Amino acid sequence: MSGSPLLSTPRGPAAGTAVLEVKHPHHSYDGKREALRGVSFTIRRGEVFGLLGKNGAGKSTLIKVMTTLLRPTQGSLRVLGMDPARDGQRIRQRIGVVQQGESFDFTSVQGNLDIYGILWGIPGEERARRRDALIQRFGLEDLRKRRSFDLSGGQKRRVQVAREFMHDMDILFLDEPTVGLDVIMRRSLLDSIRSEVAQGLTVVFTTHNLEEADYLCDRIAVIDDGRILVLDTLENLKRLYGGKRTIELTLGEGDAPGYFRALQERLAPTDVLTVKDRSGILLTQEPKQALSALVELGQTRAIQFEWLNIRKNTLEDVFLNSVEPGGENHADP
Template structure:
């Protein structure tokens, strides 16, 4: 499915007992605007489920609801078959959470991991063993004696993620875990997550980075303004746009906005145009006519073509199209 309302009765893709089951979740912080507005989905055991969306789309609210930090205004939510409203503590005993914001104790890196191990009830030998493994795995050995608050942004993020692996869990929630990480460490983290998922860990994570969602996720949900706009496997989402190509365009000149406005008008329903300043991403299955319109219009308007590229679809195109707003796009969903 794609570009559709969420199913009224979500069925878990991998069996009758989903690890996470959400139906028609709604949540409002102020009683006026809904941060979640009818969200339905399910996640099966061992699945890596990605939540994609812009800032303020509702991803973090959804994570908070699933980790029992907030109770949704309405709807049904089950985590590991339990109701967060009544069995919050039982759920929290079996999940791990890496929050979006910083969260450290006033201690060293090693101290933070150690204290977390105590909090989760690990014996000292087990604690030391896990701590040492994680310090090595996340490249934190050199900074183990430094205070967590004094680290760089990427190092802090690594500590937060490493710390969560101090304890066993059935479901891991990661709220933008790779922010601030360099490429190598990002892949180390993603590979660690994948490896844990292969051993049965269910992972729900939010990200802005669509490449890593493409790399890691079994399924993704694109969320915007509290609603799920798309929900499917990455491959299916790309296949949905299989007949289409993407044209990347950069122009310069006196009146770029007017150029894009006229281009949108000329292309009409043949293409979806998403504009960001001088750049545009144009999604269409009639690439030749799109290129022809661009050439004609640029000559007529005096706008110069700086960059033009035709390529196959990526998840980013799917995402852009799904969340594109009328004022920024033409023909987008």
């Protein structure tokens, strides 16, 4: 799927310019519970910014606020230097959005791309050129005459992502774009996005897939309950957590709550223990000491271990450690 860039160049402001400034926006759907509670960050041109979080964490709400679909009840934003409350239409002319849910017209794959090009005012010859290039790039040749609603989930997703490249843009918002894609298509899509980023496209990307975030993103924000828990470059996050080890343990018979309370008291201040029922995940810089404390406590309290495992930290640990209660929160807005 990857190859020559799909979008026209040059575009947008100079490299390094802030294209998205988010300052404490809040949003509530029902006036009671806030889905977004004042996240703040700045994204610069050519950056790939990842939003990670559990279902219902507020990622999609944040995307909707940034793309002018929702108006924040408090706080402010500037998108491409413009205020969404005043310049919504001008902003939308310069962004692309792949929503989390499906969106199609009742027509063929080719028809969907064509109509989208017309909606964006792409002239005839250019429209046909882009349509054919996208159909080829996204492996849709055999499907071009098929009705969109007859496609599988992954095929629909390909059409939806391909369609967004029918028009030029400065910022591309991708809300879980790879859901339903097979491994090859997923990697091809990520490579395709990378080649556009090299041309100056800015990408805001939400995903549950941490490998994707690792592969694509320059910076990552972990969001939960409408707030940012962790925000840093991928390198910093790995440096911060990469020196540590993760010890996973599951206890057998015995007083598990008492064991974990006692263990917590024995651990170093920098160690982080997350407990759920009879299982615990321990992040530590001193795995040998932590392990000897853990075993010694088990012997004195007559606790048996059903499972014990030591491994290196991954981005998944950063994520889990951030969103689980008792996790280590490192916010750097």
